[in-house]
Amino acid sequence: MALSVISPNIPSNSHSPPLHKHHKHHAYLLNLLAKSTSLSQLKQIQAHTLRTTCPNFPDTLFLNTRIFHVSSLHDLDYTFHLFSQFQNPNSFVWNTLIRACANNEGKKEEVFGLYKSMLCDGSVMPDKYTFPIVLKACAYLFSIFEGRQLHCHVWKLGFGLDGYVNNSLIHFYGSCGCLDEAQSVFREMRERSVVSWNVIIDVLVRMGGFDEAVKLFREMKMVFEPDGYGMQSMISACAGLKSLALGMWCHCYVLRKFSSEVGESILLNNALVDMYCKCGAVDIATQVFERMKKRDIHSWNSMILGFAMHGKAEAALECFDCLVEEEELVPNSITFTGVLAACNHRGLVVEGRRYFDIMVNEYNIQPVLEHYGSLVDLLGRAGHIDEALDIIANMPMKPDVVIWRSILDACSKKNGGLELSEEVARQIFESERVDCSGAYVLLSRVYAVANRWNEVGLIRNWMTNKGVKKEPGCSSIEMYGISHEFFAGDTSHSSTKEIYKLLDVIDKRLETIGYVPDVSQAPMIDEEELVDGKRHSLRLHSERLAIAYGLLNLPPGVPIRVFKNLRVCNDCHNVTKLISKIYNVDIIVRDRTRFHHFRNGSCSCMDYW
DNA sequence: GTAGGGTTAG
Incomplete structure (x- = not known):
């Protein structure tokens, strides 16, 4: 049943108000809609609309579309219900529905299906608004196959020159790791906005192309004034390049260009904290962190991780306590990665065991390989190799090379356990990983510590024969x-x-x-x-x-x-x-x-x- | 006359 005829009591055309009154009423309802803040308010307005408007007027259809749009911001189920009432949903209605799904955690998988339904519907075609929504969902889901199809449709339907669509394509390809495609879309764009530049720079930063990102940023600066997004990517690039000088330049630029907003922007400040930590200036990071007006869990995580990286375990753990006590935020998996790293870097065995326990039992966080790795490394380095092996044996997942290397490392440091070392090395060599050069080096170190120079030479020969390339120290x-x-x-x-x-x-x-x-x-x-x-x-x-x-x-x-x-x-x-x-x-x-x-x-x- | 693009951390 169509939305416009949902109620049997709707006044017929003959009872409708005169046209000028009708327009006034329509404007009144639109105004109410704009001010509504909840689903229940929306439903009241909808009821009012049904009672007081003429169902087949184009204006009423428009009003229903607006109602539909507002509902899509509140309740997905209700939105689907309303959608089913449209006899011939236009592209706006389809886009609204698709967007509602795309913005809903757990419903993103349905986005491409809806897009297909839209195509199959026959009476309506995707427009330039459709593609950014669907592409974003594909980027999120790494749906490279679907995204490529969309790229074809974009050109077939004549949206190949649209700036928004192209920005979305760049972002989609970048998210899926297709740097070449992302760059070629960027290169072939006729008119690039500041967003186009931001997106391609961000893609590069994410893929580790920091130098290239900086280069593009300089090019962009000749055409556009960088905005907060661009600066954020740039600051991350500085973190990647470990370039304190450039990072500080970015910080200054940001303060000069949009001083008032900087204090408010969590994202920008988080990037700064992260950058200063990674560039070795943990003291400046602390200052930025303390001056932040608002912090989210990422801010705390960056700071905890920063302290941990700098061997400031006490500060990291103190930070964790503050986070738990003073803020309404809940620690997540990454938080504990930082906390465990802090314990690890200072050899705090007792604390490490305790926090691991807190993570699992108080916060119900399922440990991932990195958490196990941290604990195993900590125990191994402190000489509790048996306990570490015990943990490996009881992990729900297969140990990776990193974990075995921790054990091997521990064996080589503790001068002994030659048999264990050999066994562990065998595990590493037999694992599917290609990159086991580190294991060769460590094993040779174990032999060197034990003064077994023959074996050391033997390993060198293996490495040469098997063509194992050691990552050169740099x-x-x-x-x-x-x-x-x-x-x-x-x-x-x-x-x-x-x-x-x-x-x-x-x-x-x-x-x-x-x-x-x-x-x-x-x-x-x-x-x-x-x-x-x-x-x-x-x-x-x-x-x-x-x-x-x-x-x-x-x-x-x-x-x-x-x-x-x-x-x-x-x-x-x-x-x-x-x-x-x-x-x-x-x-x-x-x-x-x-x-x-x-x-x-x-x-x-x-x-x- | 209705809407749209980009969010870090190990």
Whole structure:
């Protein structure tokens, strides 16, 4: 039954008010609709409409469409009910229904089906408003097949030049990881709005193309004034690039351009907190965080994770307590990733076990692999290898390579458990993963610690024969906005001569204060280095080169910030501590998982690393 | 005359 004839008591045309009164009444109802805030209010207006308007007037149809639209903002079931009353829903009505589903958690799967029904309906065609809605749902569901079909329809139906549709296509392809398609849609657009730029830049940032994102941002700046969205992506790019200088520039830009809004924007501030944490400036991150007027769970998570990364376990746990006590927010899975990481990075075994328990029993959060990984790593490093193995055995999912590597790592640190190490290494090699170079390196380290140099050589041969490529150690240091990269044993930098000269000096000074290098930690550059030049190869760690470059070029008092792609090894940890003492300089090294703050011979991370 | 595009974290 059509909505317009739902009530049998509707006055017939002959009883309708004169036309001018009719218009007035219509405007009155529209005004009521605009002010309605709930479904019950809407239903009252609807009842009133049914009683007082003429069913077949175009104006009444329009009013019903408006009612339908408002209902779609409140209640999906009722919206479906109303939809069934339309005899010939137009594209506006279809779009409203599809959007209502798309905005409803758990109903997104039905969006493409509805789109198909719309096509099959025959009497109506999708319009330029339809595609952004459906594409967004496809982006959310990673429905690459459906999205591509939509792309074809867009061109067939003549919306290929619409800006909104194209922005949605870029976002869809980007979300599905199809960078090439996203870029080609962007390139072929006739008229790009600031949103087009924002979307493509955001896609690049999300896929790790930080340099490319910065490049595009600079291009965009020549045409458009960046808005909050664009700046947010840029700040994330800075976090990815670990470029504190550029990050601070973004912060300044944001403060200058839209100072009043910055305090209000949770998203922008969250990006800033995250960026400062990742760039090693946890103190600035704290300031931004504390000045925020409103915080959501992401803000807290970023801060907790930031503290954890910087080895500030106490601050992280304090932060967690604040979150629980003072705010109405509920910790989520990521929160506990941060909390467990904090415990892990400081070797807080008791706390780690406790928080894991709180997560599962108080918050009913199903632990994921990362939570287990953190706990296993924590226990393993503290020497509770049996307990760690126990947890692995009782996990509901298969352990991944990362977890086995934690165990292997623990075995190599604890100097022993050769059989266990071999068993674990076998597990890693047999797992389906291609990237097990880390396991080879660790196993060889286990043998090196045990002075089994034959096996060390054997593993090197395996690696060569099987074509296993070890990810080369790489460290970078930013100086006056320019990033300098060093690989282990690198001699390609223009200051190589000075760097190695300084390293010789450092070696001598270390020797005089009784430092004994740990041969097993030497970077594996080639076999001769490892076996013959044991002593020599130790100074070839990539971060040692970057630190030396920093010592040579930075003014006194300025902390040296180094980023490393792999983990900081034990030996480097010790040496860097000594360097920070000898040269009275703060050194901040960020490796794969955390920041190490070195000052006056000690480090914020645990000594037992 | 009715509506529309982009949300982080490990």
